[in-house]
Amino acid sequence: MRVGELARRTGVSVRLLRYYVEQGLLHPVRRPGGFREYQESDVGVVRSIRRLLGAGLPTALIARMLPLLDADDRGADPGLAEVLTRECSRIDRSIADLHDSRQLLHRLIATAPPAPHR
Amino acid sequence: MRVGELARRTGVSVRLLRYYVEQGLLHPVRRPGGFREYQESDVGVVRSIRRLLGAGLPTALIARMLPLLDADDRGADPGLAEVLTRECSRIDRSIADLHDSRQLLHRLIATAPPAPHR
């Protein structure tokens, strides 16, 4: 499929999909004419990318993880497990922080004036 | 206190503290000589700012929330409660995404080769 369809199916903007290609996260083939051709499986890959970026991982690290998601290519990146373990701890702290922030927001909502009607 | 002490006590860089002033999140007074003078209470304010930024709120929204944290100044910002309610939902989704990401990382760590020793 071409970029427009991938954008529709993932909810990710065309511009952003091209950015991910540029960062080495997606590897579409080029058709004659220059159009990028994506695979079915790229839909799932994009969803994984979004999830991991949302968790605060940088694109360079995600690029190292994607071969493992294909599950054929293991044994190639020494040190990756250690980095991922550290990221897991960071994510645990993020989750705790988000719980705190949510509580703070709830307190503020109780304090803030309600909508102007009534 | 001056910016250096506030940086030490909050763990936030001097540059970033000046950025928060520029964005209207902190309001130090200026000493003769140009030095910014911060209050004791700014230590707590900076911690709140960090938590909220970490939860993905933009500085402009945080600026609207800070008066409520002081708890004297309510009743002044109609519509804020609604925005905060939407942010709460967003944070809930973020927490769910982070749980998913953590699970994905754990799977990858099991797949990834262990550290080179052994």
Next chain:
DNA sequence: TTGCTCCTCACGTCACGTGAGGTGGC
């Protein structure tokens, strides 16, 4: 030929970091 989609620059944004070069108070 007309739309629709795709392409490549190129510049803006937001929350940051990293200097360069100069000034103030003990």
Next chain:
DNA sequence: TTGCTCCTCACGTCACGTGAGGTGGC
């Protein structure tokens, strides 16, 4: 006078957005 801290530009980065202007396939 010597350090230390502070100041203001100013430019870089990273994950994005938003055009401008041109080309390809049905």
